[in-house]
Amino acid sequence: MDECPPESEQPLLDQIQLNLIHGVGPRIRQTLLEHFGTASQILKTPRQELLNVPGIGKKLADAICYRTAKSTAEDELKRCREFGYQILSEEADAYPSLLKEMPDPPSLLYCKGTLLPEDELAVAIVGSRKCTHYGLQQAEKIAGALARSGITVVSGLARGIDRAAHEGALKADGRTIAVMATGLSHIYPPEHQGLSEQVARQGALVTEFPLDQAPVAGLFPQRNRIISGLSMGVVLIEAGRKSGALHTARHAYEQGREVFAVPGRIDHPASAGCHDLIRDGAMLVRSVEDILEGLGPAKTPVLTAESREVHTPRELVLSEFERDILNLVTLEPLHLNEIVQSSNLDSSRILSTLTILEMRKVVKRLPGGFLVRATG
Known part of the structure; x- marks a missing residue:
């Protein structure tokens, strides 16, 4: 006789079971x-009550009432634990807070690897599968x-720009997240199996699908809203006018995220979608500084690996010495003399570095010789 699952686990099992039912997508679930x-x-609701809900037909009502699915929630959870995967509900501490801001967040997030708090400071890079050498270079760079x-x-995790973006982050020993349109048991495209393992070691593979x-x-456009949802901004590289990457840009606009586009040759169709976005107001990208400048202040201070607070993404490109000087400046106005006296460093180096920080817009100069740390 099978053992009943612990009572504390039942809500998660019910969410898994609902997620396993074919036809219950993000909008129907909401x-x-x-x-x-x-x-x-929902799973306890009588069939007739389900039929009274807009969008619920007889076939879907039957599937919900009789819990029609290829596998059970118990089997799904057991397999995930055997493989070392996590299933995160919206209530889980590790569930990304940026996703909760979406109008249709994934009810569950299957995860291979690890999601960390610093992943809240994220940028998406997307583009065409059939890209040029220039596009691959820019994505990796x-x-x-x-x-x-x-x-x-x-x-x-797709071919082309996606692959180059993941590889660029991996080669820089950074973190990267791959959002899949398949289950974790189906790496797609199959030739990216090795890449997926690298991503899981230096970040995470995530998906909302069983x-x-x-x-x-049809699941790839649905997946794209999660790519933008996990990110503060989305960078498009070589998106043609029919590119699926444009769906990600549309989701980003709807979610209030920043949209950036890398220009290409004006006579090449591979960049036509990017050029349209730039014409319509997307931020043109010439270098990573344009992206950091365009992101503006982070919504909340984020601790970096060096345990320093980041108040604006522009701070992330500073040298170690520049960061040390920046940390002498506070959110409350301080006189220039106080800042110099608070350090044992050479005053001329401090003054010249503060001038650079002011030019980089991470420090603001106020009347009377006062300085304050910028947050926007």
Whole structure:
């Protein structure tokens, strides 16, 4: 006789079971939650009540009532634990807070690897699978520069720009997150199996789909909202006018994220979508500094690996000495003499570095010789 699961685990099992039912996507799930409150209550709801919910037909109502799925929640959770995967619900501490800001966040996040608090400081890089050598170069270069600045690089594990973005972050010994449109048991494309292992070691593979979900064309656009949702901004590199990466840009706009685009040759169709975005107001990217400048202040201070608070992403490209001088400046106005006297360093070096920090817009000069740390 099978043992009953612990009572504390039942809400998670009910969320897994609802997620396993074919036809319950993000919008249907949100509608059901608005009517019934929790996954547990949805699964207990009589068929006729389900049919009264807009968008719920007979077939889906039957699937929910009879819990029709290829596998059970218990099996799914057991397999994840055997493989060392996590299943994070929205209530879990490790569930990314940026995703909770979305109108349709994933109910569950399957994770291979580790999500860390510093991953809240993330930028997505997306673009065409069929890209040029120039596009690959720029994706790897920009991803590496972001990673060296302490920013996690998010992408979709696809061929082309996505792969170059992940590899750029990995080569810079930075963190990277791959958002998949399949289950963790189906790495797609299959030739990225080795890359996926590297990503899991230096970041995480994440997906909202059950373990056995195979590649289906319609799931890739759905996945794209998570790529933008995990990020403070999205950088597009070589997106043609029909590129799926443009879906990610649209999601980013809807979620209030910043959108950046790298220009290409004006006569090459591979960059036509990027040029359209720039014309319509996306920020043009010439270097990583443009991205850091465009992100503006982080919504909350984030601790870097050096345990220093970051108040604006522009601080991430500072040298170690510049950061040391910046930390002499506080959020409350201090007179220049007080700042110099608070350090044993040569005053001329402090003064020249403060001038550089002011030019970099991480320090503001106030009337009367006072300085204050910039937060925007």
